[in-house]
Amino acid sequence: MILTEAQRLTLARLANVLIPAGNGFPSASEAGVAEAFLDRVAAARPDLAKVLPAILELAENRDPAEVIDELQTEDPEAFGVLAELVPGAYFLNPEVRRALRYHGQTAQPIDPHPDYEEDGLLQSVIQRGPIYRATPTD
Amino acid sequence: MSPQADPPDVLMIGAGPTGAVAAKRFAEAGMSVVVLEQGDWPDYTKARADHEDFELTLGRHWSSNPNRRQAPADYPIDDSDSDIAAVLYNAVGGGTVIYAAHWQRNMPSDFRVRTLDGVGDDWPLTYEDLVPFYEQVEADFGISGLAGDTAFPPGKGPPLPPGPLGPMGRRVAAAHNRLGWHWWPAPNAIATRPYGPLRACTQRATCMWGCVEGAKGSVDKTHWPALVQQGVRLITGARVRLLECNEDGLVTGAVYVDRIGTDHFQPGRVTVLGANGIGTPRLLLLSASARHPEGLANSSGLVGRRLMMHPFGTVVGLFEENLGSSHGLWGQHLHSLEFYETDAARGFVRGAKWGLQPTGGPLSMTRTYPWGDNTIWGNRFHHELRRRLDHSAMWGIIAEDLPDNDNRIVLDPGLKDDDGIPAPKIIYRMSDNSRHLLEFHLLRARESLEEAGATETVIAPLIRETGWHLLGTAKMGDDPATSVVDAWGRCHDVPNLFIYDGSIWPTSSGMNPTATIAAMALRCADHLVRQRRLQPTPP
Numbered sequence: 001m002i003l004t005e006a007q008r009l010t011l012a013r014l015a016n017v018l019i020p021a022g023n024g025f026p027s028a029s030e031a032g033v034a035e036a037f038l039d040r041v042a043a044a045r046p047d048l049a050k051v052l053p054a055i056l057e058l059a060e061n062r063d064p065a066e067v068i069d070e071l072q073t074e075d076p077e078a079f080g081v082l083a084e085l086v087p088g089a090y091f092l093n094p095e096v097r098r099a100l101r102y103h104g105q106t107a108q109p110i111d112p113h114p115d116y117e118e119d120g121l122l123q124s125v126i127q128r129g130p131i132y133r134a135t136p137t138d
Numbered sequence: 139m140s141p142q143a144d145p146p147d148v149l150m151i152g153a154g155p156t157g158a159v160a161a162k163r164f165a166e167a168g169m170s171v172v173v174l175e176q177g178d179w180p181d182y183t184k185a186r187a188d189h190e191d192f193e194l195t196l197g198r199h200w201s202s203n204p205n206r207r208q209a210p211a212d213y214p215i216d217d218s219d220s221d222i223a224a225v226l227y228n229a230v231g232g233g234t235v236i237y238a239a240h241w242q243r244n245m246p247s248d249f250r251v252r253t254l255d256g257v258g259d260d261w262p263l264t265y266e267d268l269v270p271f272y273e274q275v276e277a278d279f280g281i282s283g284l285a286g287d288t289a290f291p292p293g294k295g296p297p298l299p300p301g302p303l304g305p306m307g308r309r310v311a312a313a314h315n316r317l318g319w320h321w322w323p324a325p326n327a328i329a330t331r332p333y334g335p336l337r338a339c340t341q342r343a344t345c346m347w348g349c350v351e352g353a354k355g356s357v358d359k360t361h362w363p364a365l366v367q368q369g370v371r372l373i374t375g376a377r378v379r380l381l382e383c384n385e386d387g388l389v390t391g392a393v394y395v396d397r398i399g400t401d402h403f404q405p406g407r408v409t410v411l412g413a414n415g416i417g418t419p420r421l422l423l424l425s426a427s428a429r430h431p432e433g434l435a436n437s438s439g440l441v442g443r444r445l446m447m448h449p450f451g452t453v454v455g456l457f458e459e460n461l462g463s464s465h466g467l468w469g470q471h472l473h474s475l476e477f478y479e480t481d482a483a484r485g486f487v488r489g490a491k492w493g494l495q496p497t498g499g500p501l502s503m504t505r506t507y508p509w510g511d512n513t514i515w516g517n518r519f520h521h522e523l524r525r526r527l528d529h530s531a532m533w534g535i536i537a538e539d540l541p542d543n544d545n546r547i548v549l550d551p552g553l554k555d556d557d558g559i560p561a562p563k564i565i566y567r568m569s570d571n572s573r574h575l576l577e578f579h580l581l582r583a584r585e586s587l588e589e590a591g592a593t594e595t596v597i598a599p600l601i602r603e604t605g606w607h608l609l610g611t612a613k614m615g616d617d618p619a620t621s622v623v624d625a626w627g628r629c630h631d632v633p634n635l636f637i638y639d640g641s642i643w644p645t646s647s648g649m650n651p652t653a654t655i656a657a658m659a660l661r662c663a664d665h666l667v668r669q670r671r672l673q674p675t676p677p
Contacts (some may be wrong), residue, residue: 029643108341125320132475
């Protein structure tokens with residue numbers, strides 16, 4: 001994505017308001033949200049990325065926390081773009097994924113063992129009997 | 139306009155589940171079938187479930203809202219005067235491409251709402267009439283589930299075993315046993331083992347955004363490839379804009395516009411509509427003529443009216459235990475019909491079905507839906523993320539919507555699609571009954587999750603883009619003055635025009651509708667096959 005250094009810096013400051021460092025996790029900017037991962041996100045969601053320059057222009061040289069507050073209350077659509085792109089980029093970082101123990105929507109084949117049979121779970125339901133109203137007869 | 143071809147026995151409009159099921163029955167009977175579908179085959183190269191950017195991209199190519207998706211096959215829908223935005227998919231496979239595959243039969247009372255609860259209308263058939271057709275479509279779609287559900291009359295179960303309850307399902311099941319509430323391993327159109335063209339599900343929880351495994355029973359997989367091979371002629375990129383009639387009052391065929399803007403006339407001896415609860419009334423209204431000034435098949439004035447969309451709610455519970463709930467069947471792991479039947483003491487009639495679902499990956503933990511005002515941003519981000527990811531379970535609640543003549547589809551006076559055809563407009567207000575019903579169910583679902591050990595519950599705000607179930611806009615009934623089609627989907631006014639999709643439902647039930655849409659399509663098609671020698675057709 002073609003953004004100037006100044007625009008990327010503005011984005012990094014906004015992103016850090018949303019995702020600061022903490023609990024052993026990096027902040028958004030430390031995780032590269034305004035750098036390489038932004039470019040990947042922009043390639044994946046050009047429909048959202050095209051709105052970004054206007055948001056960054058609004059935020060230029062302003063307190064990022066104030067801008068975030070303002071967007072949340074006055075322009076939820078623009079805030080929604082940031083709220084999708086920033087964590088979207090953050091969770092592409094392999095170190096973040098590793099720390100979360102999240103490896104994507106990986107394949108987890110179904111265990112054929114019927115766990116609904118455990119502990120007599122279904123028996124309780126069956127013992128309570130039918131709960132439907134039958135078709136009325138004329 | 140291109141020259142006229144020989145008419146097939148059946149001209150179908152729409153290649154969604156209705157068209158697939160009906161075309162299969164017609165083809166099995168040796169009838170010739172041409173199907174017009176405005177979309178194309180789904181492009182699974184855009185399915186990203188096995189990529190790192192899956193969660194980020196799902197809203198782009200697999201958005202269920204045509205107004206957001208704006209794909210070439212989509213038509214715009216004016217929803218500015220509606221409490222709920224309609225969602226649908228225009229492609230071979232129709233709504234089954236993006237549905238969550240909750241495969242719910244209606245219950246017996248759903249067919250006798252007027253008799254039992256004094257509201258709405260009875261259907262001109264019973265649950266028992268539909269059972270053999272449910273059984274057949276369940277075999278055809280590769281349904282997984284378990285026989286013996288106490289919310290339904292005894293009978294044959296689906297062909298595949300249910301998916302696992304998983305840790306969240308077992309927790310909730312045990313909680314419901316303590317509460318004395320119903321639950322049952324959920325029925326899904328998701329193959330839990332290899333089945334015909336379907337592969338076994340791998341629990342990626344990505345069912346609604348392009349199933350990369352090919353495990354979901356969507357009709358672009360279960361029906362259309364085989365039907366095309368058998369000789370059913372499926373024409374994609376064909377947007378029907380008009381049904382034409384002759385002087386005898388019979389439909390002669392459909393005018394459609396192809397993707398380069400050329401008009402074609404496709405004749406048919408009979409015409410069957412399976413274009414969903416918006417597309418079908420839109421087409422009938424577009425087909426107004428001097429002979430049918432209010433729209434085709436509309437002497438009752440009910441075409442487009444009685445729209446029902448199932449207001450939808452969710453409740454999420456957060457648990458100390460790692461439930462692995464970023465994965466699973468989405469789909470549903472179990473369902474509850476404890477509060478489905480009417481209890482007058484609650485202050486409303488009818489009920490809702492609950493389906494227990496996973497909650498997805500990390501990006502899904504940050505979104506306003508289903509987390510509402512419980513924003514995650516700032517200093518609490520990492521703590522909240524840990525609390526939610528893999529530690530949350532969600533009830534999805536389908537609320538029965540009652541018919542109301544004022545809730546309707548009309549042709550928009552200004553908005554048009556890419557071909558210059560008037561777009562549909564939805565006029566819909568959620569009724570007080572639906573609001574009270576949903577409020578009650580959300581609170582009971584909260585109790586369910588609290589009993590299961592949730593340390594916190596979140597009731598999602600009602601969101602607009604949940605109109606998956608488009609029902610009622612061409613009502614079925616015996617009286618031509620108060621219905622559009624008869625008990626076999628035949629239009630009272632036009633004896634060789636049939637409607638088989640969810641438009642014909644007299645009431646909406648509180649279930650995900652595809653199972654009953656499919657069973658009804660098969661029942662209607664089977665009747666046409668059996669009666670075809672008596673069927674009037676154009677010369």
